[in-house]
Amino acid sequence: MTQSSVEAVIVAGGFGSRLLPLTARRPKHLLDVGGVPFLEHQIARLAEAGVDHVVLATSYHADQFRPVLGDGSRWGVRIDYVLEEEPLGTGGAIRNVADALGDDPDGAVVILNGDVLSGHDLPAQLEDFRTPRDGQRVDVSLHLVEVEDARAFGCVPTDGAGRVTAFVEKSDAPVTNQVNAGCYVFRRDVIDTIPAGQVVSVERETFPGLVAEGRLVVGFVETAYWRDVGTPAALVGASRDVVLGVAPTPAIGAAEAGARVADGASVHSDQVGGGSVVMKEATVEQGAVVEGSIVMTGAVVEEGARVTDSVVGPWARVGRDAVLQGATLGDEVVVSAGAHVTDERVDVGTTVPAGD
Structure with a gap:
């Protein structure tokens, strides 16, 4: 694995209970959005950003992914599939695919939640990730979006240099309107610090732990199109936005x-x-x-x-x-x-x- 290579992990193991009954027979990540399975939007965007290797962390109806997505060659990437035998949380799912990733400790690994449709500038986030702060390398970059009302979200405050200072749970008095948008860039060796075979939450355990250790965790703040496609209404809205060109995607045209x-x-x-x-x-x-x-x-x-x-x-x-x-x-x-x-x-x- 060369220094310039970029890998990605798509966390696609959820049961999709908020999307029932549409997910009774299939994973939410393969539901049609804008005329193609949802993951095609994410894979096409990763390929556009220079990612050459994508690992799908699957669980629910795992056998359905490969027949739809294949080996990734139509996007110019290589796709590997790793099964999560038991639910391990967001952090545990990432750690579970570590053996499928390259071994360059400084390599960049993009992590995507498998139910977020985003038009944010991923190449710019990667460039920001590669930029040291006062000689210190960035360990993790989080895409953050600004919302009008952050009371329904956990908040992620940053300082003037973009360093994440805390992870604050939902509150009636949010400390910031910046919230986690579900796209991270990890340094490859940081993934290996997540305990293997355990249920781990990146939001509640991994990220706060890294900040407490003095690791450099930064926020990449950008208010571009972003939608959590986790309910039927959101699915319909995202699909409509794709078709009408409101949601930019390299997977299809408007x-x-x-x-x-x-x-x-x-x-x-x-x-x-x-x-x-x-x-x-x-x-x-x-x-x-x-x-x-x-x-x-x-x-x-x-x-x-x-x-x-x-x-x-x-x-x-x-x-x-x-x-x-x-x-x-x-x-x-x-x-x-x-x-x-x-x-x-x-x-x-x-x-x-x-x-x-």
Whole structure:
């Protein structure tokens, strides 16, 4: 491994419980966002930043990743897959993949949470990471974003030189509006200091411990596009932003018509827009309206139905003149003709009767 090489780890082992029922049969990291599996956005961005080796730390439905992402060659990177047998926390998951990384102690390793869509300048963060402070090398760099109301987040204050001074838990009186955005750059040998085979949190244990030891942990503050894609509403919002070009991503371009329709989909309506996505083998019949929504593989939206800000899960069916508003349908759900579903999640295989 050469000094100039950059590696990355994507932590993709979570169960995705906040995204149920969409994650009942698949990991959240492979859900469609803007017309492609979510991880394709992250891998394409890593490749664009000069990363040449990506390690996926997987657990839940781990067998589904390789058939979708392959060996990474289509992005010009090499992908390795490492299984996490038991949940080890954010730090434990990173330590668990150490043997798959190179052995250059000063090498840069980008760590991404596998559910964050970000447009921040990763090459600039890497350059900042490589810049010593008063002759001291940077051990860890954290991407920080500024939010209007930080009460719902743990805060990360920094001093005038960008050095992280503390990690402060959620509070009604936040000490700063800077919060952790889920992208880190680790010095390779720092990863080896995380205890192996143990449940470890980087946010609560690793980072505070490094600061207490006097290690140089810095914040890279940038207010670019950033979204935690952890709920159905956030998934729909992120997908819409990708399609409309609001969320910059090298994985795909913005859709000129305001919607993205996959090859093999059948769309017979001229009222599909607002950043919607219609995936392969899906059907939208004449007179149906699909606005700002995701219609997943094999799903059917029948004539006269109206789907707004919703997710229609794989092989689900929305009946004639039915209305979905802010709804999330699991696999193979059937919404009967004329039914209304508003701000609800419908479990896999359920039938919604016309009276609802």
